[in-house]
Amino acid sequence: MPTPPFLVFHPTVHAALDAGRPLVALESAVISHGLPWPDNLALARRLEATVRAAGAEPATIALLDGKVHIGLSEAQLEHLATAKSVLKVSRRDFPVAFAQRRDGATTVAGTMIAAHWAGIRVFATGGIGGVHRTAGGGPSTDISADLPELARTPVIVVCAGAKAILDLPATLEWLETHGVPVVGYQTDEFPAFYSRSSGLKLEARADSPTEVAALARALWDSGLGGGMLVCVPCPAEAAQPADEMERAIAAAVQEAEERGIRGKDLTPFLLARVAELTHGESKAANLALLQNNAHVAAQIAIALAAN
Numbered sequence: 001m002p003t004p005p006f007l008v009f010h011p012t013v014h015a016a017l018d019a020g021r022p023l024v025a026l027e028s029a030v031i032s033h034g035l036p037w038p039d040n041l042a043l044a045r046r047l048e049a050t051v052r053a054a055g056a057e058p059a060t061i062a063l064l065d066g067k068v069h070i071g072l073s074e075a076q077l078e079h080l081a082t083a084k085s086v087l088k089v090s091r092r093d094f095p096v097a098f099a100q101r102r103d104g105a106t107t108v109a110g111t112m113i114a115a116h117w118a119g120i121r122v123f124a125t126g127g128i129g130g131v132h133r134t135a136g137g138g139p140s141t142d143i144s145a146d147l148p149e150l151a152r153t154p155v156i157v158v159c160a161g162a163k164a165i166l167d168l169p170a171t172l173e174w175l176e177t178h179g180v181p182v183v184g185y186q187t188d189e190f191p192a193f194y195s196r197s198s199g200l201k202l203e204a205r206a207d208s209p210t211e212v213a214a215l216a217r218a219l220w221d222s223g224l225g226g227g228m229l230v231c232v233p234c235p236a237e238a239a240q241p242a243d244e245m246e247r248a249i250a251a252a253v254q255e256a257e258e259r260g261i262r263g264k265d266l267t268p269f270l271l272a273r274v275a276e277l278t279h280g281e282s283k284a285a286n287l288a289l290l291q292n293n294a295h296v297a298a299q300i301a302i303a304l305a306a307n
Helices: 011-019 029-034 039-053 074-082 091-100 108-118 146-152 168-177 209-221 242-259 263-277 281-305
Strands: 007-009 023-026 057-064 067-070 087-089 104-106 122-124 156-159 182-185 204-206 228-231
Touching: 007 011, 007 108, 011 023, 011 057, 023 039, 023 108, 023 281, 029 039, 029 057, 029 074, 029 087, 029 104, 029 108, 029 263, 039 057, 039 074, 039 281, 057 074, 057 108, 067 108, 087 091, 091 108, 104 108, 108 122, 108 146, 108 156, 122 281, 146 168, 156 281, 168 182, 182 209, 204 209, 209 228, 209 281, 242 263, 263 281
Parallel strands: 007 067, 023 057, 023 122, 087 104, 122 156, 156 228, 182 204, 182 228
Antiparallel strands: 057 067, 057 104
C-alpha cells in the first residue's frame, strides 16, 4: 500500500519499518487530555523508554499542523504536553484536522487508524472506550468510537480492558456481537482496568507473546479482518479492590448525570472525579497499567516480527 501523503515518519520509526524491526504505536490523547503538565510529558517519556527497554521501537502518534506524525521528537512531545488548543482526534476528526491544519492528539480509535496507515500492527494503551453507564442502570446509546474501530481496523490493541467507568458487560457484549476477538493475557477474565478481575469470563486466553502473535496471524490470514483486543490485568501491586472502585465510580456517574455532563466531556470528568474520590489511588493504578501494557505490547511486537 503506498504511503499516504499526510504521514510524516520520525527517522527512527522510518528506519525500524524499513528494517522490519518491531514497533509499538502509542496514543497521544493521554498526553494532551489525560494528565496535567508535567506528569503528561513524564508519562510519554516513560512509555517510550519502556518500549525501547523491551526491545521494540516506540511510535507515539499525533497530528501537527494537519499532518499525522508517526513518532515524535522530544520537542514535539513537549509541545503536545503544553499546547492549549489540541484537537482530540478520532475517525470523524481527521478531515477537520487535515483541512484546518490542526494539532491533534489521537484517541484509541484515531491511533489505530494511523498505525494501520503506517504499517504498525501493535498498539499499547491504558483502557479502551466502550458502552457508557447510566445512573439508572438502563441501556445507553453512548458508545465509544473505539469499539467499531476494533471491528474494522487490523491492529492488536493491548490494554487493561475497558475503562472501569463504563458498562463492562455491555461493552464485552458489543465486542462479541461485532466479531472482535478479546484475549485475556495470562487471565481468563476481562480485567476491570483499575482492578484485576471483573467476574466476566473470556473465551480466549494467551499466556505468552508468541501465542498472541499466532492468534493475530490466524485472524488476518483468514481474511476475517478487524482488530484484536489483548487484555492485560493491572499489575497486582497497583491494582485496586473492585468493590471500592465500584463505589467511587457509581458516585461519579450519579454526579455526572445530575450535572448533565455527557458526550466527549463525560469520560474526562469521570476519570478525574474517581481519582479525587479514591485519593489518587486510581491514578496510580492507571499509570502502572499503562507502563505494563507498553512492556507487554513490545514483547508481542517482537513475536509478531519474528515470522
